[in-house]
Amino acid sequence: MAANNHEILRIENISKSFPGVQALQNVNFCLKKGEIHALVGENGAGKSTLIKVMTGVEKPDQGRMLYDGVEMKIKSPQHANNIGISTVYQEVNLCTNLSVAENILLGREPRQFGGKINWKAMNTRAKEIMLGLDVDIDVKAPLATFSTAIQQITAIARALEISSTKVLILDEPTSSLDVRESDLIFQCMRKLRETGVGIIFITHFINQIYEVSDRITVLRNGKLVGTYDTENLPTISLIQKMIGRSLAEYEDMEKAKQDPDKQQVLIETNNLGRSGTVQPTDLTLKTGEVVGMAGLLGSGRTGVAKLIFGVEEPDTGDIRVDNQPVDKHSPHESLLRGIALCPEDRKESGILGDLTIRENIILAMQARMGWFKYLNKKQQYEIAQKYIDMLNISTPSSDQLVKNLSGGNQQKVILARWLATHPKLLILDEPTRGIDVGTKAEIQKLVISLANEGMSCMFISSELEEVMRTSNRIVVMRDQEKVTELPGDTTEHNIMQAIAGAD
Template sequence: MNKTNPILKMRNITKTFPGVKALSGVNFQLYAGEIHALMGENGAGKSTLIKVLTGVEKLNSGEIFLEDQAILARTPSHAQELGISTVYQEVNLCTNLSVAENIFIGREPMKPGRIDWNTMEKRAEELLGRLNIRIDVTKTLDNYSVAIQQMVAIARALDVSAKVLILDEPTASLDASEVEKLFTVMRQLKQEGLGIIFVTHFLEQVYEVCDRITVLRNGALVGEYITADLPRVQLVAKMIGKDLAELSSCSKLDAADDAGSKEVYIAAHNMQKQGTIYPFDLDINKGEVLGLAGLLGSGRTEVARIIFGIDKPDDGEMLIQGQKKKVAEPIEAMKAGMAFCPENRKSEGIIANLTIRENIILALQAKMGWSKYISRKKQQEFAEKYIKILSISTPSSEQLVKNLSGGNQQKVILGRWLLTNPELLILDEPTRGIDVGTKAEIQKLILELASDGMAVMFISSELDEMLRCCSRMAVMRDKKKIAELAGNEVQESIVMQTIAGVH
């Protein structure tokens, strides 16, 4: 198709949320008849860029051109009218309605005075036939798998005669054969001259279908590349990035290099959960920081959730200090001496409407049992102790947690778990969305805790901070633990090659 003039141009897109610059001066362009991957780790700004384009969020500055016409979508439906359709990861259709209706609702073919169901069903069959899907379109959508639902969503997008189709992580919940089917459809649509933006975390898929790749990091454009010219390792490097200069230096402790005391705290054998994580073995030693490296969706968080008893494994066993133990619930994990700072601070970590004191006391109270009374004076002492240790900046311990900055909220959660005196501290993305200074503080704290003999499991999307903190690293890819690196192997190039799957 026309390769000289892009069908979609985004120029200098800037978007700020209170306190965060989500996008700063990002450029993006899409040609007709290409599949263009939009890549980046969490918080890189991919979804914000999509939201700005489709009218879910208003941009602060910048311009968008569709076929050389300046456009600004006010709402998702306005974007659709302009010719930009989006298919989201969680399918946004109504599963209680029939397949045909899901494709046509809002634009139903009419006979005088009423909806023409027959025409609608016939046209739905034709449209799905174009995508090689043959199903009963009169059945309700909840009779079909997510893969089919996604195809229905694409059919709906096509019927509005889209020029630009955005697929936002469409493959996250599909299996291999379903992904293949989707790719066939995508290639076909590309032939028909559609511009497709493909957002995904899976490297293999990018190299399978995409023509070009745009990489974002921390809300800024890293660059635009032709897929064939960009080796995987370099793509991973560009996504993970290097922020060395920004961070204050805190070198890895010498003690950690000796691999700690070598006393195994937790040994997991053959633990697995179907559809979530393949069988893995993992030892965590006292006094070491074990990193779980890998891209988003590689199974890092899933490992942590299984060890902490949030998800139940289908098979496998766990030894805690040599004793076989079943951890079926988080409270049992806590009683066994574990602590877990979850990835999603706002929804799984803080209780926004409680004070710092109440938030900090929470895990200890749960561990002791709810009937045990902790006197107000004692609570106050605990809270003030951790405000001081972690240097949480707040006027008082009675401040509501929602009024704190992200970094300070994270510290409150850390304080909550440190108060329970854990032997294993699991940290899932503890520094996400936190300013550089606080990041360094938290990293330093992690190292100090390890040198005091605590076992720490550390998950982060930022390779640099992993390299700085971890003495050993387990590398995850595609829901599998693929390697364990220790000592000299814990260095940037090796880790990156292992993540990318190139040896």
């Protein structure tokens, strides 16, 4: 194993600041040949900046970088690529309408005499590369026909093909994959480790860190906390190091108190359904309760949320809000009725990146007040500041553009947008996806405290632990259908069984 101790990349005393933010401060990092090195930290800890420095996107203010023992200044991402540092980002940047082989070898296709592409050689080469990663697929089929995991692996294959990669950076490759798909990626990572590639693995999933990584480097607020051997670092201390406080955050969390005498029925659906997304469903939501929605991706959780919020119109059944039947279905009507939805897809249907935090926060409130009752600037700043303080949104000012915020803070801004309308029902669809542990706990606590004040909340999440921690009642969905309802103090085992459909 002596060869494995060879350091391929070493970073010493790197600092980088942006206007108003010290993104990195004297950070040291070292990657060995043939290891999987997890880089973890909360949002804004400096992971992305560190990666950007390594790949030449940003130039460090100070510090030096040794690559294969030689001091090196990375000039540009191309330069990084040429010397063997490749990055695969969370969002796959490939052409899904081209074949896998074309994607891997795009721009470096094997040619025949006369400049024509030698398709046969190309497909054979692509097949070879993919087999090298333990993936046996038809490389001639369009990329779009494969799962996201295979697309990710194709991106990795492309990165490997372009340069004789010695350092591979994987930026949250598994964030939108299910367990089985993630395993495919891990398999591929282990294979690469054997060939001596150093892999930097960035993820928010704690369990995945323990599944594949050899060492862990923790960053917090732009500073290095430390580098540890994975086997010697228990989960609980890893989390402590990441968030700099114990999980007391979670421990003092209590579910919303339920008082059956005071609670009224807020929402009642009767046979509510829409062909293709949700089978007819009966559901009741009471004031002051948190109802969890568990189920796999595509089980109809989001579909129910969209029907209740009015994004989609139901084919069958009806909804009653406060005992009044709903006849017009649209987000605007729902807003007036006091229903709010933080959508699953933050970028696509949540934030307005080019507007400021202030404008994003007052948007829904303004939508309820109408076109001609415009909040003046002073009121806008007051409201924005109130929610920035309340939700702990970290930003120098409310005039910051939302696209410049980290994922967790963007989520908080959307939450603020809806809380500003004082909703009776808040539907949260995967509110904690891709955000760090500390913020997750904050959001969960907030939901519970709002429920204690009488708001009703529907909590949709893929993380069972989270659903169980917050919910007074858990609705389980499977194959677009409501399977069962379980009490909030049920066990994980029971929920899993309901999801799986076993007895």
